[in-house]
Amino acid sequence: MKGVYALYPDGASAQRAVDNLRREGVTDSEITVISSAPMEDFEFSHIGGKNRLWYVASLGGAIGLILSTSLVVFMERDWAVNTGGMPIVAWWPNLIVMFEMTMLGGIFATVGTLIATSGLLRRRPPFYDPAVSDGMIMVGVEAPSAQAATAAERALPISPEITLKTI
Amino acid sequence: MRATENTMAADLLHPLLNTSWRFYALVIAFGSVVASGLAAVSFQAYYGIGVWGIHNPIYWGFGITNFIFWIGISHAGTLISAILRLVDAQWRRPVTRCAEVITAFALMIGAMFPIIHLGRPWLFFWLVPYPTERLIWPNFRSPLVWDFFAISTYLTGSLLFLSLPMIPDFALVRDKTTGLRSKVYGLLALGWRGTTSQWHRLETAMQIMAVAIIPVAVSVHTIVSFDLSMAPTPGWHSTIFAPYFVAGAIFSGIAGLILAMAFLRKFLHLEKYLHPIHFENLGKLLLTMSLLWGYFVFSERLVVWYGNDAAEMPVFWATQRGLYAPLFWTMVTCNFVFPVIVLSIKKTRTILGCALASCTVVLGMWLERFLIVVPPLSRKYLPYTYSSYWPTPVEFTILAASGAAMVLLYTLFSKFVPIIAIWEMKAGEHPSPELEPVAQQERRLGETHA
Numbered sequence A: 001m002k003g004v005y006a007l008y009p010d011g012a013s014a015q016r017a018v019d020n021l022r023r024e025g026v027t028d029s030e031i032t033v034i035s036s037a038p039m040e041d042f043e044f045s046h047i048g049g050k051n052r053l054w055y056v057a058s059l060g061g062a063i064g065l066i067l068s069t070s071l072v073v074f075m076e077r078d079w080a081v082n083t084g085g086m087p088i089v090a091w092w093p094n095l096i097v098m099f100e101m102t103m104l105g106g107i108f109a110t111v112g113t114l115i116a117t118s119g120l121l122r123r124r125p126p127f128y129d130p131a132v133s134d135g136m137i138m139v140g141v142e143a144p145s146a147q148a149a150t151a152a153e154r155a156l157p158i159s160p161e162i163t164l165k166t167i
Numbered sequence B: 001m002r003a004t005e006n007t008m009a010a011d012l013l014h015p016l017l018n019t020s021w022r023f024y025a026l027v028i029a030f031g032s033v034v035a036s037g038l039a040a041v042s043f044q045a046y047y048g049i050g051v052w053g054i055h056n057p058i059y060w061g062f063g064i065t066n067f068i069f070w071i072g073i074s075h076a077g078t079l080i081s082a083i084l085r086l087v088d089a090q091w092r093r094p095v096t097r098c099a100e101v102i103t104a105f106a107l108m109i110g111a112m113f114p115i116i117h118l119g120r121p122w123l124f125f126w127l128v129p130y131p132t133e134r135l136i137w138p139n140f141r142s143p144l145v146w147d148f149f150a151i152s153t154y155l156t157g158s159l160l161f162l163s164l165p166m167i168p169d170f171a172l173v174r175d176k177t178t179g180l181r182s183k184v185y186g187l188l189a190l191g192w193r194g195t196t197s198q199w200h201r202l203e204t205a206m207q208i209m210a211v212a213i214i215p216v217a218v219s220v221h222t223i224v225s226f227d228l229s230m231a232p233t234p235g236w237h238s239t240i241f242a243p244y245f246v247a248g249a250i251f252s253g254i255a256g257l258i259l260a261m262a263f264l265r266k267f268l269h270l271e272k273y274l275h276p277i278h279f280e281n282l283g284k285l286l287l288t289m290s291l292l293w294g295y296f297v298f299s300e301r302l303v304v305w306y307g308n309d310a311a312e313m314p315v316f317w318a319t320q321r322g323l324y325a326p327l328f329w330t331m332v333t334c335n336f337v338f339p340v341i342v343l344s345i346k347k348t349r350t351i352l353g354c355a356l357a358s359c360t361v362v363l364g365m366w367l368e369r370f371l372i373v374v375p376p377l378s379r380k381y382l383p384y385t386y387s388s389y390w391p392t393p394v395e396f397t398i399l400a401a402s403g404a405a406m407v408l409l410y411t412l413f414s415k416f417v418p419i420i421a422i423w424e425m426k427a428g429e430h431p432s433p434e435l436e437p438v439a440q441q442e443r444r445l446g447e448t449h450a
Helices: A011-023 A053-078 A091-117 A130-134 A146-155 B002-017 B021-047 B062-073 B077-086 B096-117 B121-127 B143-163 B166-176 B179-188 B196-229 B241-267 B276-307 B313-320 B325-344 B351-378 B393-416 B422-427 B438-444
Strands: A003-008 A031-034 A137-142
Touching (some): A003 A011, A011 A031, A011 A137, A011 A146, A053 A091, A053 B196, A091 B143, A091 B196, A130 A137, A130 B166, B002 B166, B002 B422, B021 B096, B021 B393, B062 B196, B062 B241, B062 B393, B077 B096, B077 B143, B077 B196, B077 B241, B096 B121, B096 B143, B121 B143, B143 B166, B143 B196, B166 B179, B166 B422, B196 B241, B241 B276, B241 B351, B276 B313, B276 B325, B276 B351, B313 B325, B313 B351, B325 B351
Antiparallel strands (some): A003 A137, A031 A137
């Protein structure tokens, strides 16, 4: 079984399902909530909220700065051109190139990390229901253990209209 | 809620799934103008830069004017979108993608002009620092090399800033369509599902990109101003040029954004999403920038006139009451007199009023770029070098083609990508402001998330 889940029409009922799963002993790292838009008004939206993108972006910026500084200093020394009496390694104009490359490093690091850590570009078990695009909220447990699957079967049907689905 | 969400998705996906005759008419009309521009560029590349009206000492004409103008227009999008995103202005939601697209295309168009202007455009890669058999490197003290780095960074950042929030919308189109279309959008969606961790990472990434892109945007037009102000040419060598250029760029960018939104609202029937209040807010911003532009022009002119420098005054008088005076006063009317009058009065600050003011600002800002580039070169120091510049039909054709290219690219983009970010609209979903009392509208369309 790739997963067990149910679809909910609104954030409040999805929140109840998540709370039920927790009461049944399912941990946050096992719970998957999928929606067609961020649902910041609900507590369940904070599941998986921690990330280190800011640190990675800063590191990318630092790498961009170091590489660009090395680039301009190496090239200016390699072919020394005296321009208007300026020093061979002219820091004021170099700052422009260094600044741009710092920002570019930060941007590339951010996008790369986003793609790598968000599960994009990966062939994963398709634990997904296209009804999400119609505004439904999918709550379930992906690749559950036998214990988690039983817990989900008990916790997810919060009302008679909610049907349990498996993939 | 689901009904509203589905209506929203249906409305915003309608242009993707249905093609009217107007789309083909626009593509053929503007595509023809673009084709004529490409022919003009090919003609110029074959016969040389002499087919333009530039000559000694006026080596920069329409080409550089267009470059500065389009880079300025590009400041509408990503910069405004990034600022609104950082301050979490709720009214930004239908506006951001319309704006970001302008940046991407305006930068592409603008960046072409220095390459065309090289005369031998196929050698543009000499700007790139790579090891060659010539054993030389780019001169990092040249503003042209700064342009290369700044524009490349801004274009890359803007394209990524535009592309990332499109991924959830591609996933929506993947789920709502079938066949080949579903497969293509499925590839573009990169396997997006919409888990809570994906949303968190996407929003954090957008915040980081916004923080990075704002100083880059400011740096780009600062560096474009350095192309001129680093030279000891009368009329260019001024410390006010960098902020003057940045303010002018944001000014023309907002005007471009208002025009694009009015165009989209009319042709894609987005009245439910692009409300009068969006135009009013942007109109107020345009008014502020118009006043700021007037302040910069006054400061720059007053200092030159008061200094009475022998080299500066011929340039000054050429624009005030000489050959270029009609263009100068038209520019002042277009950029200051007309927009300030129209946008100051609440009754005229309508969608039509904002669009008309934006039209004049776009025209006025192009004239401003021309007046910055050409008169200083035509009155440079020694009177025996004084000259005048008349553009040729080749230059007019390329100018027209650049405008047509913008409309064409925008039209094609809005045909294949939802021009309003559907997931962002869902995230900030609230009733139509037209259905609410004014007091409540102001509260809701301010900074609060109801």
